[in-house]
Amino acid sequence: MRPDDGPGPGGPGPLAAVPDAIYRLDAEGRFTYVNAAAEQFLEHPAEELVGRRAGEVFPYMVESLAQEKYLEVLADGRPREFEYYYEPQGRWYEVRVFADPPGVSVFFRDVDQRHRTEAAREAELRRLSSVLEALPSATVLVDEDFRILTGNRRWAATLAVPSRSVGVPGTDYRAAVTLGVSPTDSSAIEAGLRRLLDPAADGAVQPFEHEFPRSTPTTNAWYRLQAARVDGAARAVVTHTDITERVRGEQALAWRARHDDLTGLPNRATLLDAMSEALAAVPEEGGVALLMIDLDGFKTINDSLGHGIGDALLRQVGDRLTETLRPGDSVGRLGGDQFVVLARRCDDSEAAALAFRLQEIFVRPFVATGISVPLSASIGVAVARPGMRDGHELLSDADAAMFAAKSMGRDRVHLFSPGLREAARWRLEVATRLRDEAIDQLVVHYQPIVRLDTGAVEGVEALVRWQHPERGLLPPDSFLSVAEETGQVIPITRWLLVETTRRAVEWAAQGLPLRMSVNISARHFSAETLVRDVRTALHESGLPAEQLVLELTETSVAEDPTRAEDQLSVLRRLGVRVAIDDFGTGWSSLAQLFALPVGTLKIDRSLLTAAEQVTGGDGGAVLAAIVGLTRTLGIRSVAEGVETVDHLRMVRAAGCDLAQGWLLGHPMPADEVPRYVRAVQEAGGDLCALAVAGTPVTSLR
Numbered sequence: 001m002r003p004d005d006g007p008g009p010g011g012p013g014p015l016a017a018v019p020d021a022i023y024r025l026d027a028e029g030r031f032t033y034v035n036a037a038a039e040q041f042l043e044h045p046a047e048e049l050v051g052r053r054a055g056e057v058f059p060y061m062v063e064s065l066a067q068e069k070y071l072e073v074l075a076d077g078r079p080r081e082f083e084y085y086y087e088p089q090g091r092w093y094e095v096r097v098f099a100d101p102p103g104v105s106v107f108f109r110d111v112d113q114r115h116r117t118e119a120a121r122e123a124e125l126r127r128l129s130s131v132l133e134a135l136p137s138a139t140v141l142v143d144e145d146f147r148i149l150t151g152n153r154r155w156a157a158t159l160a161v162p163s164r165s166v167g168v169p170g171t172d173y174r175a176a177v178t179l180g181v182s183p184t185d186s187s188a189i190e191a192g193l194r195r196l197l198d199p200a201a202d203g204a205v206q207p208f209e210h211e212f213p214r215s216t217p218t219t220n221a222w223y224r225l226q227a228a229r230v231d232g233a234a235r236a237v238v239t240h241t242d243i244t245e246r247v248r249g250e251q252a253l254a255w256r257a258r259h260d261d262l263t264g265l266p267n268r269a270t271l272l273d274a275m276s277e278a279l280a281a282v283p284e285e286g287g288v289a290l291l292m293i294d295l296d297g298f299k300t301i302n303d304s305l306g307h308g309i310g311d312a313l314l315r316q317v318g319d320r321l322t323e324t325l326r327p328g329d330s331v332g333r334l335g336g337d338q339f340v341v342l343a344r345r346c347d348d349s350e351a352a353a354l355a356f357r358l359q360e361i362f363v364r365p366f367v368a369t370g371i372s373v374p375l376s377a378s379i380g381v382a383v384a385r386p387g388m389r390d391g392h393e394l395l396s397d398a399d400a401a402m403f404a405a406k407s408m409g410r411d412r413v414h415l416f417s418p419g420l421r422e423a424a425r426w427r428l429e430v431a432t433r434l435r436d437e438a439i440d441q442l443v444v445h446y447q448p449i450v451r452l453d454t455g456a457v458e459g460v461e462a463l464v465r466w467q468h469p470e471r472g473l474l475p476p477d478s479f480l481s482v483a484e485e486t487g488q489v490i491p492i493t494r495w496l497l498v499e500t501t502r503r504a505v506e507w508a509a510q511g512l513p514l515r516m517s518v519n520i521s522a523r524h525f526s527a528e529t530l531v532r533d534v535r536t537a538l539h540e541s542g543l544p545a546e547q548l549v550l551e552l553t554e555t556s557v558a559e560d561p562t563r564a565e566d567q568l569s570v571l572r573r574l575g576v577r578v579a580i581d582d583f584g585t586g587w588s589s590l591a592q593l594f595a596l597p598v599g600t601l602k603i604d605r606s607l608l609t610a611a612e613q614v615t616g617g618d619g620g621a622v623l624a625a626i627v628g629l630t631r632t633l634g635i636r637s638v639a640e641g642v643e644t645v646d647h648l649r650m651v652r653a654a655g656c657d658l659a660q661g662w663l664l665g666h667p668m669p670a671d672e673v674p675r676y677v678r679a680v681q682e683a684g685g686d687l688c689a690l691a692v693a694g695t696p697v698t699s700l701r
């Protein structure tokens with residue numbers, strides 16, 4: 001822009017109307033023209049200035065920046081633009097100098113206000129920058145257009161990529177912070193900041209926070225972004241705290257809450273969720289099946305080989321199960337030695353087929369630290385009924401089926417049926433009641449044990465019953481297996497030992513010294529409190545040890561023979577007698593049994609009936625062989641389940657020492673025992689003879 005030639009100094013002309021102040025100087029620095037605005041700024045009328053050298057009127061200008069620029073323009077003809085602080089007035093001017101041969105035109109205006117605001121802003125920025133520098137997290141100051149005004153060193157080191165001009169001052173903040181961030185997070189960040197930076201928003205606008213993951217080729221981190229508006233201005237301080245460690249910790253915790261530590265498989269809670277989800281899915285997809293897999297005898301493995309090997313085996317089972325599944329099916333561990341498979345699109349037969357397939361993973365033995373361990377599992381299968389929504393229900397069905405499989409022996413598969421649910425409900429009731437009140441409802445019945453030579457009642461076997469308030473008197477089969485599972489059998493037996501020894505002492509005081517036989521469960525052996533419990537009972541009642549017989553089933557002894565042997569030896573030394581119960585129902589070898597300090601063998605009823613059914617030959621021969629062997633070993637034998645006179649003859653012929661059975665006396669309540677024994681004594685004392693003679697023993701009570 002070149003100012004028009006004016007007609008004369010300060011005279012009217014086009015430039016007079018221009019709001020900018022304008023003057024012209026010739027090559028010697030003399031004023032040739034001054035417009036009205038310039039007259040005002042320079043505080044001299046045009047006629048005073050025109051013709052005079054600028055340096056003469058304004059000595060301050062000599063060797064000033066203004067003079068320097070003027071000379072430069074004169075020299076090269078290119079325009080100059082600069083800000084100039086005119087000291088006499090103490091104000092800032094913006095000055096533009098153009099070549100206007102033979103001299104120059106100078107345009108200038110007062111920018112003092114603007115200059116001061118900017119300077120203040122810059123000072124503030126510098127101040128803010130130093131504050132930002134002190135912050136430990138990556139921090140930037142952004143303006144309303146998302147432009148980065150400044151950022152601290154931490155920002156430059158972590159989030160900015162100066163080589164690509166990302167995140168450096170002057171560039172768009174969003175480009176830097178949303179690099180490697182999901183579109184959802186990116187737009188959340190942008191929206192949050194936009195609200196904060198809205199020039200129309202007042203200073204009280206709430207700070208904005210957002211947590212997000214950010215992954216670039218070099219980093220994988222989590223950040224918490226916190227942005228706050230600076231004092232009223234449309235600018236925001238944005239900090240980015242690296243929260244990776246915390247988030248990872250939380251994620252690990254969350255994972256652990258949903259998974260089993262040992263195998264890494266989903267845990268019970270996760271499985272229940274998956275079940276509910278599967279059950280809620282469209283029914284056209286077919287049924288949901290749950291397979292409960294319980295390893296057989298795993299406790300023994302753990303106890304004998306140690307938990308290290310036990311754990312390794314469980315992991316391998318988890319791996320093999322996982323490998324066997326179809327895509328879409330899932331496996332989890334409920335805890336202990338129980339695994340669960342959730343299968344979708346399954347009917348009964350497909351679920352059963354899957355169970356058999358799962359059984360095959362146990363064909364190959366498992367190997368842990370060089371030891372090869374054969375494993376098997378009992379599998380319960382339940383398929384959801386139409387309308388079933390609750391995962392717990394399916395789980396308890398599968399559990400009931402598994403329980404049924406277990407009770408059939410090892411390595412079995414059992415399919416759920418509604419009858420099992422009733423059984424499961426009963427087990428649950430028993431488990432709760434036994435824990436809370438039922439121990440007070442237990443009663444003991446006593447069954448006579450009779451000498452086969454004299455027919456005298458030598459002792460009684462204590463048999464527990466539950467006087468159930470609604471269901472009446474319940475036999476031990478209906479609740480003892482549950483008590484075994486829950487461990488309640490131990491306090492029950494402890495109570496029973498005290499009760500029965502006390503009873504025996506009471507009867508002895510009445511002149512009826514009856515030997516007391518008490519059944520002991522396998523659980524009691526593993527709990528290792530048996531010796532102490534027996535000692536306490538003997539001590540408290542005062543019963544002589546040899547008047548107490550502990551009956552153990554051969555299977556309970558076979559489970560852990562060494563442990564059994566240790567405890568039995570201590571008991572034997574105390575003087576307590578030990579009997580093996582239900583002989584003939586297990587598979588333990590006689591040799592193994594006779595290695596134990598056992599004084600009595602109780603031959604199971606099933607052996608008697610089996611012997612009875614051997615037609616045309618001498619069924620008693622097997623019996624006689626067993627009895628003969630026990631006798632040479634100094635072990636007495638008791639025939640159980642003598643119901644008929646034929647039974648009595650057979651067991652007598654076989655050489656049994658003692659007999660027990662309905663023929664000789666049913667189990668009876670405690671207060672009937674003295675009467676019964678006295679009645680036998682009064683009738684001659686030979687119960688066997690009375691029985692053979694057909695005297696109904698019930699009439700003796």
Ligand code: C2E
Pocket residue numbers: 447462463464475476477480489493496518519520521551581582605640641642643660661662663667
């Ligand atoms: P067990 O120790 O073999 O007891 C003998 C069982 O045979 C008793 O059944 C008894 O009533 C029954 N019995 C006796 N004579 C005859 C007979 O002539 N014919 C037939 N068919 N049965 C006869 P009960 O009382 O139902 O007990 C069943 C099992 O429960 C017992 O078998 C024993 O193993 C267990 N048991 C009973 N009381 C206790 C206890 O206090 N503790 C433990 N751990 N187990 C117990």
Ligand code: MG
Pocket residue numbers: 461519551581
């Ligand atoms: Mg018994």
Ligand code: MG
Pocket residue numbers: 581582583602604640
């Ligand atoms: Mg028995």
